[in-house]
Amino acid sequence: VNIVLDLVFVIGFGWGVAGVAAATAIADVAALAFGLWLALPILRRLGGAFVRAKILEAEKIRRTVALNVDIFIRTICLVSAFAYFTAQGAAFGNVVLAANAVLLNFQTFMAHALDGFAHAAEALGGRAIGARDRQAFRDAVRAAMLWGLIMAIAFTLVYLLAGVAIVELLTGIHDVRAAAREYIVWSVVMPLVAVFPFVLDGVFLGATRGRTMRIAMIVSLVIYVVACLTFVPMWGNHGLWGALLIFMGARGVTLGVRYPALERSVGSP
Structure with missing residues (x-):
């Protein structure tokens, strides 16, 4: 994602350093979303409950x-x-x-x-x-x-x-x-x-x-x-x-x- 967006933002749109920063930020958010998408089904299968005291x-x-x-x-x-x-x-x-x-x-x-x-x-x-x-x-x-x-x-x-x-x-x-x-x-x-x-x-x-x-x-x-x-x-x-x-x-x-x-x-x- 980061590489593709770097190419699009920097070379395609000519955003320079700002394009690199935007690509990195978007890639980080995408990585977080992908990680949650992978983890949530596993957490549901494991079960458990929110116990505030613990x-x-x-x-x-x-x-x-x-x-x-x-x-x-x-x-x-x-x-x-x-x-x-x-x-x-x-x-x-x-x-x-x-x-x-x-x-x-x-x-x-x-x-x-x-x-x-x-x-x-x-x-x-x-x-x-x-x-x-x-x-x-x-x-x-x-x-x-x-x-x-x-x-x-x-x-x-x-x-x-x-x-x-x-x-x-x-x-x-x-x-x-x-x-x-x-x-x-x-x-x-x-x-x-x-x-x-x-x-x-x-x-x-x-x-x-x-x-x-x-x-x-x-x-x-x-x-x-x-x-x-x-x-x-x-x-x-x-x-x-x-x-x-x-x-x-x-x-x-x-x-x-x-x-x-x-x-x-x-x-x-």
Whole structure:
């Protein structure tokens, strides 16, 4: 819907940026309507009733709000990391800034694919925790991680073999293409590191371990900023991309070290 409306509003009607915004808004509303259309029949089959006392139970509301606050802080840290990346890249001039923006699309493509396995780990892991089934939880995490790794390797191979062609599809500016080719190696390597925090994010979110996710992201952000301050003066934009790779690795490590305790807690009294 978004793509079709972009073509109609921007190219057909000549609305420019306003057309892109309108297409996005309409696509979001359409996605909501489609989701409700899919969900309502299932909810009717499940039955149930609106019980005000259960819905407005203070302790459950407190836990939900606490989880949302933790996830909000975690998300702010993540957004801040990429905003800092953009700000640092701007210091190298418009060409490098544009090249970085092009290469960040590689990360977006990868993220949409790996997020699928994170969502699967979130749903299946959460169900196993609810059933107090440690083996099912372990199997869900292993399956999500295995298929996530397979997908990450596939993205690395695609970027290795066709990365330059993808860059040329994303921009027609010669200088930006040349700069993107210089730094594309980081986009090739990134999926092999990013897969771990992506999948583990889903695991910990499904387990409602918001506090662990918040602390892990804050620690990773600090490591990332220190890496930027250390490597950017030494290696310029290569140092900036290296710091982003370290950030992804730090996210994986900080969550990974907490995973054994999470697994042991499944099924415990």
